[in-house]
Amino acid sequence: MPRKVTYTVGQAGGPTREISVNVHDLDVDPWGVDAKLRVVGTEVPRLDAAVKASGRAKYTYDMNRPGMAYSRLLRCFHAHAVVTSVDTSAAAKMPGVLGVTTLLDVGGRITFAGKGVVAVCAETEEQLDDALHAIEVAYDVRPGAVTTDDGRAEGAERVDERRDNAVVGRRGRQERGDPDAALAAAAAQVSATFRTQVQTHSALETHGCVVEPTGDGEYTVWASTQGTGSFRGTMARALGIGADKVRVITEHMGGGFGAKLGGVDEWDRAAAFFARDLGRPVKAMLDRRAEHLVAGNRPDSIQEMTLAANAEGEITALVGTTHGTAGNGGGGAGAANTRIYRIPNLRMTQTTVSTFAGRARAFRAPGHPQGIFALDGSVDALAEKMQIDPLAFRLKNDPHPLRQVQWRVGAERIEWERLRREYPGDGTVKRGVGCAAAIWFQRGRGNYVVNLQVARDGSVIVSNAVQDIGTGTRTVLAMLVAEELGLTPERITVRIGDTNFPAGPGSGGSTTAPSIGPAAREAGYHARLALAALLAESWECEPDKIDWSGTTFSGPGGKNSTFDEACKLIGPEGLAVSGQRRPNYKQGFSGETAGCQFAEVEVDTETGVIRVLRIVAVHDAGRIVDPLTARSQVVGGVIQGVSYALHEDRRMDRNLGDMVNPTLDTYRILGIADCPKIDCLLTSIDSGFNNAGMMGLGEPVTVPTAGAVANAVSHALGVRMTELPITPARVLAALGGAR
Amino acid sequence: MTQRPDGREEGGFSRRTLLKGAGATAAAGALGGAVEALAQDAGPGLPANASGIAGPGPVPMTLRVNGGERKLDVEPRRTLLDALRGDLDLTGAKRVCDRGTCGACTIWLDGEPVYACMVLAIEAVGSEITTIEGLGTPDAPHPVQTAFRKYDALQCGFCTPGFVMSCAWATKTHGAELDDAGVRASTCGNLCRCGTYPHVIAATLEAAASEEGK
Missing domain, CATH: 3.30.365.10 (Aldehyde oxidase/xanthine dehydrogenase, molybdopterin binding domain)
Structure with missing residues (x-):
């Protein structure tokens, strides 16, 4: 029988709420926002760092x-x-x-x-x-057309002979309210077409x-x-x-x-x-x-956006269309440009254009970096037109309680008010500051099983088929088990990435940690219960008379035992238990993870060269198990985002249909010399969806970067940048157009 | 003969210059001469015909790797990277761009960092080759490796051996004088796709400041 548990979720010292959830009878109680944890939440070097840094890791x-x-x-x-x-x-x-x-x-x-x-x-x-x-x-x-514009042109050769190249997908139409009336009644509106490139993984x-x-x-x-x-x-x-x-x-x-x-x-x-x-x-x-x-790419996009607000500075309508190509596949080229802000009246039509080019695949937050670039670009343009500070405009229109906190935290860190006042400055080298929002929604899923073996010498093996793609899954599993057993994570041997072990989640959509972490925690809990049962037998008491302090067992008459002492009661065959991922709790703190980023840039108006000086990234991903590896993911998402904003571009020869830059010297990705200073602020919360309060982190951290950089460049130049990547040529063209 | 990650080219003969020269009529003579020179360098271990040309089939050669001598038979066109990885099973250096861009195959040749994908195995005969496997072990790591772990200067880890070799060269060369700009300059020939650069810089500066890192 599931048991009802009432507890507090959200951010310690920030927004919280109390929820009542049904916990599976075999599962451990959720931690909640006030849990005092010994391992989880501390910085633990990834377990495979030494083997990777010494070149011994076998890929x-x-x-x-x-x-x-x-x-x-x-x-x-x-x-x-x-x-x-x-x-x-x-x-x-x-x-x-x-x-x-x-x-x-x-x-x-x-x-x-x-x-x-x-x-x-x-x-x-x-x-x-x-x-x-x-x-x-x-x-x-x-x-055969290889670009979105050519693919949708009149008379273009069909990729799939049975249908037009341009198709509005099943979820390609969104409409609510009365967008036409809202536009007619608006105090101000802005229209712009935003273009993004194809990015390869x-x-x-x-x-x-x-x-x-x-x-x-x-x-x-x-x-x-x-x-x-x-x-x-x-x-x-x-x-x-x-x-x-x-x-x-x-x-x-x-x-x-x-x-x-x-x-x-x-x-x-x-x-x-x-x-x-x-x-x-x-x-x-x-x-x-x-x-x-x-082997995959992120689709391009052409996003025509009209955004409107009333005299109070409240967004009233968004009307737009998008076109993009996912190559010779069908759908999947939509842009996530209708979320984040309160938009009561909306009409958005998303068209995918088939082209004779390699097929898109899921790419870190599909649809989002491009969508946020257009949405937050439109938001900035509208705020500017209404002479409202872009941050104040966002605070007014963003309903997410945690992002309300994050906008303020990030603004304070980057000194938003001062920089908006002082920039772009005099001279030919201008500076600017801009921001954009992040969103994701991964609570984890599945009913994966984690096996756990304990030997009488105290050694612990955790196993599952899940792969560690560089996010630190191995380390997170060890930490969750270590927390339950009162051990250090280094004591835990994690065997993963092998289908001889119980099935694990695929690592897509930021699912891995929240899908497998709660099962590992439950496995650790079950091992502890098994040890408590052995102690009860030895101490001749009922198992429920055994307490656990977080590091030691104690029983009636002042008896106590460490984990290692308890292990000596295990038979020579060892102890084996498992933990399973249970269905998500229904309520939770918020179904969306929130985040935002701020960018500070410098643009040479004579050469068009952009230097991103600094990114402040503020993100939540439920409970942060290992802040050290979590920060790496944030920094990585930011760097990929800056790279996408300024450099990366799959260039296709329109006549030959081949990629002209299929190498790592011609397809430019951001190098260390151009890497900005990155401030990473993680707002750890208990998400209220599983026993560990975890959610996914990998995707949202790359969602806002390009939008924030583009807004900062636009601030520096006084001209709106509407096309990625923002190359020196595009900077100079934009300045020329403005002149 | 080496292309260094910092872009500076040293004298001699690299795969890049070889490829560049291949279209010219003079190339054949230049190639023959270079191999002859190599054959002399290598002593009796490296067979060559009367014109001093080795190959085209597999050629027996001896490479000095991580302080030991390793005998192998490889075609003269095989890169040092492929010989290390495929023939000697030293797979720490990675094949990523295979054209001298990303630095994932960085090793030291006579103490200087080079892209192993831009050097032919036969060219490395007579040189002292240091790979990531020779720098440190998980149990006895080089200070840079220790610092990479501490600062989490790696994610998927595929670029990591190359970065470590560049960073260890930087700490060896500059010691405590190494600064942020110096780390960037020493590793600007290495690419990371997961995005670990700030942690690489922090880790390398700490290693440089430590006594053993000098």
Whole structure:
């Protein structure tokens, strides 16, 4: 029977509320805002830091297996083409070539540059290179648009012959109130078109896997994936065998940011077939060009926005349209530009335009950085038009109780009032300050099970199939268990990233920590109860007479025991318990996590060069388990956001349909020399949705950065910047237009 | 012959200059001469034909890595990075951009940081190669590695070995004189996608200030 627990959630010393929740009978009581915790909330270095910093961590790309062969795809770099001939005969006879498989036969249609046409397997990478060069494929090359504007133009070639390129998706229309009447009655309104670029994930470890047949029709697969479970399921299906025959291992993973969700790709399948047919391990990692072209991206956007307010400075209406391309896939190019603020009257239509380009994949807060750039840009423009301070305007229109606190905290830290007064300043080098909002909503989900073993020597092993993609999952699991057992996190051995352990969540949508953390906490709790039962037997008392101080057990007659002493009562076979993630509590503090960022920039009006001097990032993600690794995620989200705001741009050749900058020197990402000072302020709260009060952090921290930077640049220049990335050329063009 | 992460090029022969020169008619002679020179450097261990050309098939060679001698057979076109990773299973240096941009493959060649993807294995014969595996271990870490852990100067960790090699070179070279700008200059040839730069700077400054970091 679930038990009712009433407790206080929210921020210690800030907004709180009391809620009553039904707690599963096997689950531990939620902590609440006033919990005094010993481990959780302290800075703990990530458990795998030493192995990573010493180069000993083995990633998928690092696997060298005995007898391993290499596989790669010959790719077509035409955007739209039909295969007219394929000749692999020369390649098949070359030294070291173990297998050649045609993926696309004559007549096969290609709808994006980078599609695999022939798969080759060879003894060495050099032999693989030679064989790929020896394959002759001829194409009938056809026209095909690769940009959103070209894709939606009259008479554009269709990507999917059965339908128009431009499609309003299932959730593409939002309407409420009477936006037309609200616009007519508005005291002020602003209209602008905001454009954002296509961004590629550019994880440093490219996609790929090593597939090793282990006999009896079973396989071990090392995969660079954000979901060991989904990778196993899709790999088993590709091989036509049961998931029980496939073991996926992802002990360390070199970055994903969303691009490595969703299971196997064509290069993984090709590697698996070669491995099966040859009875040897086969490695298939993408090269950098393929990674840019075929392994996902953030869609671009063209957002036409009209925002209106009444004389009191209250937003009354938002009317707009968006267009964007997710490549040759269907939907998924919407921009999240209608949330955050109270908008009583709304009409927004979102159109996805199919183009002959590599398909988008989930990318850290899909739709959000681009949407917030347009929304907060419009908010700034409207405030400016009404001669209201942009921050005051936001405080008036933002209903989130925690973000109300965060706006003020961030403004104080960056000295908003002073900078707004003193900037942009005289001279040719101008300065500006701007802000934008963050939002996310990940409470965690699923019914994942965490196993926990305790031995009589006091050693503890926590296990689950979940992967640590660099967020610190391993460390968070150890901390939650350590908290329950009165230990230090370093005492806990965490075995994860292996489907031989109970299923774990895929790492997408900031789900990982809140989905698996509560199960780890419950597992630790169950181990403690099991030890208490052993002590009760030894002390000849009822188990409910045993108390736990946080570090020691105590019983009747002044008896007490540490964790290690209690472990001596465990039999030689050891103790095994598990914890399960229970359904989220229904209430909670707020269903949305909140955040905001402030940017201070310097712009040289003679060269157009922008320097981001400082970002102040204020975020909540429920209870912050490890502030050290959490700060890293915030800093990382900010840096990716600055990079997106100023540099990154997948440039497509409109005639050839290929990417012109598919390398890391031509696709620019922010380097250390240009990295701003970043102040990270985490407002830890108990979210009230699970026993640990956790929520997700990875996505919201990159949501507002580009918007804040753009608003700061606009402040510095006195001209609204409406297109990302804000390159020196665009700065100079904007200044020229204003003149 | 080395391309340093800070962009400075030292004398000799790099993969980049080799690729640049490949279109010129003079390239063949230059290449032959360089390999001959290497063959002489390497002594009897490195076979070459009468024109002094090694390859194109696998060539036996000996590399001095982390204080030990390692024998291997690789094609002359194999990069030092691929030889370290694939032939010697020293996988700390990472293959990321494979064209001298990201610094994930940074190692030391005769004590100076280089991109291992821009050096051919055969060019490294006769040089002292230090990889991340030779810098420290999880149990006996280099001060930079200790500080990376303390400041959480890593997330996914894929760029980390390269950063550590650049930062350790900076602390070795500049000691306590190293400042914020110096760390940035020493690591501006390294890219991190997770976004750990501020923590890298903090960690390296602490390591530089420590006694062993000098």
